[in-house]
Amino acid sequence: MTLATLSLITPKSNAAAMGTSTIVPKIPPPHLNGTDHRQRCLTQLRSKATSLEKYIFLSGLKERDANLFYEFLLANMFELIPILYTPTVGDACSNYSHIWRRPEGLYVSLEHKGRIRDVLRTWPAGIASHISVVTDGSRILGLGDLGANGLPISIGKLDLYIAGAGLRPTSTLPICLDLGTNTERFLKDPLYIGLRRSRPNIAEMDAFMDEFMEAMTDVFPKILVQFEDFSTDNAFRYLDRYRHRYQCFNDDIQGTGAVVLSGFINAARLSSAASGLPLSEHKILFFGAGSAGIGVAKQLMSFFRLQGMSEEEAKDRIYTVDSKGLITADRDGLQEHKKFFARTDYSGPSLTKLVDIINYVQPTALLGLSTLRNAFSEDVVRLMSNLNKRPIIFPLSNPVSLSEVDFLDAVNWTNGQVIFASGSPYPPMLHNGVNLEPGQGNNMYIFPGIGLGTILSGAKHVTDDMVTQAAMALSAALEDEEVRVGLVYPRLVRIREISARIACAVIRQAQDEGVDRNILLRSLKDDVLIEYVKSKMWSPPAYYAATRM
Ligand SMILES: NC(=O)C1=CN([C@@H]2O[C@H](COP(=O)(O)OP(=O)(O)OC[C@H]3O[C@@H](n4cnc5c(N)ncnc54)[C@H](OP(=O)(O)O)[C@@H]3O)[C@@H](O)[C@H]2O)C=CC1
Numbered sequence: 001m002t003l004a005t006l007s008l009i010t011p012k013s014n015a016a017a018m019g020t021s022t023i024v025p026k027i028p029p030p031h032l033n034g035t036d037h038r039q040r041c042l043t044q045l046r047s048k049a050t051s052l053e054k055y056i057f058l059s060g061l062k063e064r065d066a067n068l069f070y071e072f073l074l075a076n077m078f079e080l081i082p083i084l085y086t087p088t089v090g091d092a093c094s095n096y097s098h099i100w101r102r103p104e105g106l107y108v109s110l111e112h113k114g115r116i117r118d119v120l121r122t123w124p125a126g127i128a129s130h131i132s133v134v135t136d137g138s139r140i141l142g143l144g145d146l147g148a149n150g151l152p153i154s155i156g157k158l159d160l161y162i163a164g165a166g167l168r169p170t171s172t173l174p175i176c177l178d179l180g181t182n183t184e185r186f187l188k189d190p191l192y193i194g195l196r197r198s199r200p201n202i203a204e205m206d207a208f209m210d211e212f213m214e215a216m217t218d219v220f221p222k223i224l225v226q227f228e229d230f231s232t233d234n235a236f237r238y239l240d241r242y243r244h245r246y247q248c249f250n251d252d253i254q255g256t257g258a259v260v261l262s263g264f265i266n267a268a269r270l271s272s273a274a275s276g277l278p279l280s281e282h283k284i285l286f287f288g289a290g291s292a293g294i295g296v297a298k299q300l301m302s303f304f305r306l307q308g309m310s311e312e313e314a315k316d317r318i319y320t321v322d323s324k325g326l327i328t329a330d331r332d333g334l335q336e337h338k339k340f341f342a343r344t345d346y347s348g349p350s351l352t353k354l355v356d357i358i359n360y361v362q363p364t365a366l367l368g369l370s371t372l373r374n375a376f377s378e379d380v381v382r383l384m385s386n387l388n389k390r391p392i393i394f395p396l397s398n399p400v401s402l403s404e405v406d407f408l409d410a411v412n413w414t415n416g417q418v419i420f421a422s423g424s425p426y427p428p429m430l431h432n433g434v435n436l437e438p439g440q441g442n443n444m445y446i447f448p449g450i451g452l453g454t455i456l457s458g459a460k461h462v463t464d465d466m467v468t469q470a471a472m473a474l475s476a477a478l479e480d481e482e483v484r485v486g487l488v489y490p491r492l493v494r495i496r497e498i499s500a501r502i503a504c505a506v507i508r509q510a511q512d513e514g515v516d517r518n519i520l521l522r523s524l525k526d527d528v529l530i531e532y533v534k535s536k537m538w539s540p541p542a543y544y545a546a547t548r549m
């Protein structure tokens with residue numbers, strides 16, 4: 001009998017402590033095997049009536065048997081990721097106070113101010129923690145301020161680190177900062193699990209964040225912090241404040257920027273191959289100018305820089321739109337993060353309707369990061385199709401209920417010519433007898449590799465060029481068959497292979513900039529480095545094989 005089997009038997013003393021007079025043996029049936037049990041799990045999962053029930057089932061499975069959970073996830077990524085991550089994780093967050101069952105991560109609250117170190121020290125894995133996804137719940141996906149309900153986004157992202165890049169589960173630390181919420185319905189909800197107060201002012205939040213970041217590095221000396229779903233002002237603010245002091249990056253700004261750059265490089269090639277337009281002449285219209293929109297716009301400048309253009313020329317190919325219309329420099333009270341791309345070459349009356357803006361800009365690509373469901377209406381998509389043989393249309397808002405356009409509509413309104421990637425997944429569809437596969441332009445393709453590369457290289461900081469190199473590695477990862485069928489992102493089943501390549505690119509860039517601390521990796525040739533990276537990836541042990549009697 002193995003140790004693992006022993007732990008499945010209720011000890012006598014426990015049974016006595018539970019007040020039971022007979023001992024109930026908890027030995028797995030002798031004919032249980034892993035393959036059948038995974039199938040059993042799949043049947044149980046599929047029997048659930050709603051996606052949220054599936055989420056709850058999976059979360060229970062992880063609690064009962066983490067190895068089995070990750071084995072199951074790796075074998076069924078296509079089916080499970082949309083539950084553990086977008087879109088269903090959005091429902092899980094919205095309803096978290098009501099579906100909460102047991103602690104699954106760490107809450108650090110405003111009330112812990114002055115003793116945040118002590119709270120962090122309660123985390124069981126201690127210094128073995130390498131990667132933490134930290135949200136303050138203030139902008140979960142496109143769902144707004146969900147307060148302390150935001151924890152599942154940190155958990156979901158870390159599951160992707162484990163599945164997608166082989167981070168060891170015990171090295172992951174999901175954190176939700178409970179800083180109150182400005183969402184009235186949560187403050188009135190008797191089951192709400194967070195602080196019942198509105199969010200703090202900037203000075204109070206800065207003081208809290210300073211203590212938090214310092215404590216994180218003290219308690220977990222090797223930790224890489226991924227900021228997730230902070231509202232736009234704070235997302236930029238804390239990235240600027242901490243990026244040169246601590247090992248950290250912002251997923252919504254940098255991760256999204258990198259993933260979209262990567263998909264855009266492949267999309268622009270397809271579009272230019274159809275139209276003959278030089279790559280340098282693409283024009284990109286961003287619908288949405290928050291942390292994600294501006295983060296992606298800045299990263300996409302590298303696309304034009306790669307064509308040999310200057311920074312000014314690259315900026316000139318990019319237009320941004322917010323809720324007030326085309327962003328121009330003469331607008332009163334323009335927020336700081338919108339100034340960089342504000343147009344100085346337009347002086348007519350404000351352009352507020354998307355169709356008018358498209359007619360003025362004549363973009364080759366329309367990217368949505370607005371949280372506005374169906375903003376890319378039929379007239380918008382048809383106009384893009386009239387202007388371009390193969391228009392690039394990326395509705396990137398999450399979850400799927402906030403997507404700017406559905407895949408089916410985009411295909412039908414462009415007669416199958418659209419080059420499409422969305423933030424949340426859509427199924428493939430048949431159009432005129434041809435199977436069309438949508439891309440998923442989601443930072444989940446990139447952050448696992450950025451994290452793994454940063455951790456393995458021991459990089460002191462995540463530099464802009466490390467992020468750019470991650471994007472280049474992802475865009476180059478398409479296989480011939482994927483190129484042939486017109487994909488702009490590789491298939492998800494190859495995520496570990498892709499994460500390894502991204503991690504290598506990140507490590508090499510860290511070395512080039514001299515921010516790496518694991519200098520032993522410098523002497524490894526590329527083929528050895530990639531094997532090294534793969535060897536560091538955790539995989540769930542064949543658990544049921546080991547526990548058979
Ligand atoms: N695919 C991916 O990997 C990722 C997707 N996202 C998604 O991007 C979306 C945006 O995130 P984030 O930037 O942080 O959010 P923000 O709320 O900061 O930004 C939303 C932007 O959309 C603009 N907007 C809202 N309504 C309209 C409208 N009617 N017309 C035009 N513009 C409008 C807002 O304008 P204003 O500034 O005037 O308010 C703002 O600029 C979310 O849905 C998020 O899930 C985010 C990260 C990664």
Ligand SMILES: CC(=O)C(=O)O
Pocket residue numbers: 086140141142229251252397398423442443444
């Ligand atoms: C994908 C992601 O990070 C977001 O929608 O916020």
Ligand SMILES: [Mg+2]
Pocket residue numbers: 141228229251252
């Ligand atoms: Mg996010």
